[in-house]
Amino acid sequence: MPSGKRILADLRLxxxxxxxxxxxxxxxxxxxxxxxxxxxAIFAENTGAVTVYVQNQDSGPISDSFLGxxxxxxxxxxxxxxxxxxxxxYLSAHSSSDGIIIPxxxxxxxxxxxxxxxxxxxxxxxTSSAIISGAVDGLADYFNLKYYNQNAFPVIGIDPxxxxxxxxxxxxxLVPGLIxxxxxxxxxxxxVSISSEYKKHKLFKQMSLTPLTKLEWLASKVLFYVLLSAxxxxxxxxxxxxxxxxxxxxxxxxxxxxxxxxxxxxxxGMLVGTVTKSIESASVLGNIITFPMMFLSGTFFPIxxxxxxxxxxxxxxxxxxxxxxxxxxxxxxxxxxALIDIAVVTVITVIVFLAAAKLxxxxxx
Amino acid sequence: MNPVEISSLKKHYGDIKAVDGxxxxxxxxxxxxxxxxxxxxxxxxxxxLEGLRKREEGTVKVLGLDPWRKGYELHKRIGVIPQxxxxxxxxxxxxxxxxxxxxxxxAVDADEILREVLLEDSAKNFFENLxxxxxxxxxxxxxLVNDPELLFLDEPTTGLDPNARRAIxxxxxxxxxxxKTVILTTHYLEEAQQLADRVAIMDHGKIVAMGTSDEIIxxxxxxxxxxxxGSEKLADYVRANTELKVxxxxxxxxxxxxxxxxxxxxxxAAVEQSGMDWGEMQTRRDSLEDVFVRLVSGxxxxxxxxxxxxxxxxxxxxxxx
Numbered sequence: 001m002p003s004g005k006r007i008l009a010d011l012r013l014x015x016x017x018x019x020x021x022x023x024x025x026x027x028x029x030x031x032x033x034x035x036x037x038x039x040x041a042i043f044a045e046n047t048g049a050v051t052v053y054v055q056n057q058d059s060g061p062i063s064d065s066f067l068g069x070x071x072x073x074x075x076x077x078x079x080x081x082x083x084x085x086x087x088x089x090y091l092s093a094h095s096s097s098d099g100i101i102i103p104x105x106x107x108x109x110x111x112x113x114x115x116x117x118x119x120x121x122x123x124x125x126x127t128s129s130a131i132i133s134g135a136v137d138g139l140a141d142y143f144n145l146k147y148y149n150q151n152a153f154p155v156i157g158i159d160p161x162x163x164x165x166x167x168x169x170x171x172x173x174l175v176p177g178l179i180x181x182x183x184x185x186x187x188x189x190x191x192v193s194i195s196s197e198y199k200k201h202k203l204f205k206q207m208s209l210t211p212l213t214k215l216e217w218l219a220s221k222v223l224f225y226v227l228l229s230a231x232x233x234x235x236x237x238x239x240x241x242x243x244x245x246x247x248x249x250x251x252x253x254x255x256x257x258x259x260x261x262x263x264x265x266x267x268x269g270m271l272v273g274t275v276t277k278s279i280e281s282a283s284v285l286g287n288i289i290t291f292p293m294m295f296l297s298g299t300f301f302p303i304x305x306x307x308x309x310x311x312x313x314x315x316x317x318x319x320x321x322x323x324x325x326x327x328x329x330x331x332x333x334x335x336x337x338a339l340i341d342i343a344v345v346t347v348i349t350v351i352v353f354l355a356a357a358k359l360x361x362x363x364x365x
Numbered sequence: 366m367n368p369v370e371i372s373s374l375k376k377h378y379g380d381i382k383a384v385d386g387x388x389x390x391x392x393x394x395x396x397x398x399x400x401x402x403x404x405x406x407x408x409x410x411x412x413x414l415e416g417l418r419k420r421e422e423g424t425v426k427v428l429g430l431d432p433w434r435k436g437y438e439l440h441k442r443i444g445v446i447p448q449x450x451x452x453x454x455x456x457x458x459x460x461x462x463x464x465x466x467x468x469x470x471x472a473v474d475a476d477e478i479l480r481e482v483l484l485e486d487s488a489k490n491f492f493e494n495l496x497x498x499x500x501x502x503x504x505x506x507x508x509l510v511n512d513p514e515l516l517f518l519d520e521p522t523t524g525l526d527p528n529a530r531r532a533i534x535x536x537x538x539x540x541x542x543x544x545k546t547v548i549l550t551t552h553y554l555e556e557a558q559q560l561a562d563r564v565a566i567m568d569h570g571k572i573v574a575m576g577t578s579d580e581i582i583x584x585x586x587x588x589x590x591x592x593x594x595g596s597e598k599l600a601d602y603v604r605a606n607t608e609l610k611v612x613x614x615x616x617x618x619x620x621x622x623x624x625x626x627x628x629x630x631x632x633x634a635a636v637e638q639s640g641m642d643w644g645e646m647q648t649r650r651d652s653l654e655d656v657f658v659r660l661v662s663g664x665x666x667x668x669x670x671x672x673x674x675x676x677x678x679x680x681x682x683x684x685x686x
Contacts, residue, residue, distance in 0.1 A: 017453050201451045203451060205447060208436070
């Protein structure tokens with residue numbers, strides 16, 4: 001029967017050792033904040049998403065040729081949205097702020113020379129939105145000129161719209177990304193080294209001579225890293241909001257990620273330390289797993305900035321779902337998508353935790 | 366029921382027979398020493414008793430329990446100091462005792478335990494700052510937290526300086542006084558002689574001798590002999606002029622086994638008669654050291670550590686696995 005008293009005793013001992021170790025504290029709490037400060041300062045106004053969602057409510061010939069022209073703009077990727085969809089909800093669900101609505105009477109008005117407006121959703125602070133609005137402006141001018149043969153006022157106007165105030169900036173991606181980073185890095189590196197070093201110095205053997213069970217031991221480590229991650233989370237949100245003015249939604253739906261994430265990477269680190277024979281090989285395997293995940297999961301840059309093949313790779317990395325989930329909650333307030341991330345992370349966590357608990361042995365045969 | 370009963374215990378690692386069919390019992394309140402060179406199988410044996418390793422064959426009962434199957438119950442009743450005890454670096458002895466007390470769910474007086482293991486002065490120092498002897502004492506302190514009936518000490522003084530070693534011996538004597546049963550492995554002969562009521566000498570996974578020091582000397586040692594300092598010529602003279610067996614051991618030492626005390630007189634008469642120079646003379650018996658060296662075919666180095674042909678110069682304190 002697991003005992004809370006034993007878990008707490010072990011938690012206290014481990015936590016005290018962790019706090020007394022300056023290096024652990026630095027990498028656990030300070031380092032991610034330093035990263036936020038550096039990346040936040042460098043990339044304060046940069047982003048790369050240029051997918052544009054278009055809902056064509058018109059069925060005439062002009063909207064078709066307008067869309068054809070839009071498709072020819074090389075920096076844009078046009079995604080069509082069915083007219084039956086609620087457009088703003090659709091954008092939210094796809095964690096995007098860039099979209100165009102072609103109104104019902106577009107072709108008719110155009111042909112009749114009546115003014116008609118395109119609704120362009122975007123975020124003025126984002127490069128992607130600037131690219132899209134630039135492209136749409138250009139196309140509108142082109143269509144206007146074509147119709148009036150350079151002697152009249154424009155027919156097609158632009159009606160700018162925002163999904164909500166203050167659409168995502170780079171810092172809004174960076175905060176969840178680096179929270180994911182700290183959820184990954186601290187437990188992972190620490191557990192890889194602990195599990196291989198304890199094995200070498202026979203500390204596990206020693207612990208097996210006490211009533212502490214290996215599950216209790218593992219539980220206390222998970223608990224510690226959940227607490228550390230929560231602390232790190234608060235620190236990073238504070239820096240993001242107060243230093244860089246990040247626009248972040250806080251919600252109870254963050255809690256599953258802050259619990260499952262550390263649990264997942266504690267278990268994964270444990271697994272690495274368990275299946276390897278020496279401290280050196282554990283560290284190598286740990287790095288092979290950790291580093292790609294650290295860079296490709298949307299930690300420092302939004303996934304949308306990466307080429308297609310890297311995005312495919314990212315979808316195979318557990319951290320991707322943690323960061324995507326954090327982004328869905330914190331940046332897009334998109335709980336439906338976050339639930340899918342929670343489900344994926346839960347499944348991966350359960351599998352890795354069970355594998356670690358099964359393979360990890362206190363004593364040898 | 367004896368605290369420890371094992372018979373025909375075997376454990377192999379591939380072709381290496383780490384423990385090759387050993388049997389012994391340890392009675393209550395006894396300090397039992399497992400003595401042998403590095404790689405003799407002492408640690409494997411003791412770890413099987415502690416429930417840390419699975420045995421291959423034989424029966425093992427420790428406090429009436431099968432240590433591998435009932436390890437969890439057994440561990441609440443035994444104390445163990447593994448070879449080369451280590452702990453979390455940034456933890457003090459006092460904190461560690463508190464931690465163990467929480468794990469065992471017992472209330473202890475940390476100061477009393479620290480006093481018992483002669484570690485009061487370093488109660489607040491982190492483990493990483495303790496000396497080798499102090500680290501070992503911290504191991505003792507932790508092994509006492511659950512007030513165990515039986516203690517396993519695996520090479521408790523290996524790598525310690527003579528003063529630290531003697532301090533650890535004091536601690537072990539204190540435990541014996543309190544009536545604890547202790548099983549101790551060591552490759553220091555003196556340690557076994559100083560502490561153990563009975564000794565089992567292990568070599569190549571087997572017990573080659575067992576009993577009190579006197580019993581082992583009785584069974585495996587030669588009888589009394591006369592030793593005289595003198596030349597090889599003198600040895601030849603005595604051999605020629607008496608009916609005694611005379612050995613010249615080299616370096617000017619003549620050794621004459623005595624079947625009867627009166628043989629000494631005949632030998633001395635012949636020596637005197639020879640007119641040759643001779644120095645000191647004494648009668649002596651085999652010590653445990655003599656017997657031991659003969660049994661494990663090794664030597665004892667200047668640190669009191671046993672060296673055999675296989676592990677000469679390889680005294681890293683680790684047994685073979």
